[in-house]
Amino acid sequence: MKYLTALFLAFLSFSAFSQEIAMADEMRASGKIYVVVGVLLIILLGLLLYLVSLDRKIKRLEEKIEKD
Numbered sequence: 001m002k003y004l005t006a007l008f009l010a011f012l013s014f015s016a017f018s019q020e021i022a023m024a025d026e027m028r029a030s031g032k033i034y035v036v037v038g039v040l041l042i043i044l045l046g047l048l049l050y051l052v053s054l055d056r057k058i059k060r061l062e063e064k065i066e067k068d
Contacts, residue, residue, distance in 0.1 A: 027033040
């Protein structure tokens with residue numbers, strides 16, 4: 001039973017992987033992949049800027065606490 005389950009899961013993962021490749025090929029052919037990559041870059045840059053600003057605020061608060 002374990003071998004049958006493992007075989008089924010392996011087949012399922014290969015099937016899902018081939019579908020993802022086909023979807024990526026379609027998106028690349030229609031040019032939509034660039035929109036997806038652009039949106040991801042914007043989100044990651046936004047997160048990075050937020051973390052940098054948060055780090056600066058924390059440093060200022062730490063310095064203020066040390067002075068008092």
